[in-house]
Amino acid sequence: MNQQNTTQVLSPTRHFTVLLSPTPRGARLARLLAVEWMREHEVPYGVAEAATQVVAELAANAATHGRVAGRSFRLALVTHDSVLRIEVTDTRGENLPRLQPPFPPSDSGRGLLLVEALADRWGVEPGPVPRKTVWAELDLPHP
Template sequence: MNQEISEPPRRLTGLIRNFGLQLSPTPRGARLARLLATEQLHLWGLPTHPAELIVGELATNAATHGRVSGRDFRLLMYVVGDTLRIEVTDTRGDRMPCPQQAGTDAESGRGLLLVDALADRWGVVPGPPPRKTVWAEVGTDPAESPPLAPHPPR
């Protein structure tokens, strides 16, 4: 057998990295999105921080604020050059996200502030109706990953 024909072209081997799945808009679906995304990043040999936190926040927002009964949300991750792009699409295009300062005693409302702090860039793309996609991009070089903030003393 001809060796050149049986092997995939070298220029494509290992360069195409994308991952996508549909999940139920529930806390379990959001948790599964984070766990599966983290596992995929490990398989790709990429740093999990801060991508796992970003996936967790965007998936939780889709399950909480983008939930429509009977409609799933979609997680898509892909690498272009040295950038990981994370996209979460839900079916509540009428509810566009915006980061806001939550009260100091609020139990929620800080997710997009976290995404804003951890991502190199992020945004929202409307449509097609009734959908919207919230996306974030982070570098894939482990040396450039932002450090974790230390936990405050208890």
């Protein structure tokens, strides 16, 4: 009986997290910080471009729909096991996002459709009260 000894090499886990003001400026800063972090950690260009759009949408939603005066939102980026996970946590847990059909005359309401198109997976995790976390995952190419 011939057995092969194989070792699976997993990519190292990398974390980034920051608290930001729930304002348009905080949402813009989330996007800029994410771009820099992904550049530093050599996230492949195509994934980084999609992730930048996802961060922009989720941060804008947190600043617009998840805003509570005096309470920050949190951006977290994590890479592990060939996945980039983006999490945006705000303090409006009672206001869960959901996909809505786009209405042509509307200037808003398309953000989650974009997230769904760009991410491999996404979802919402309620709690702990009063928070909710909207997350999205993008698969990283295998080296």
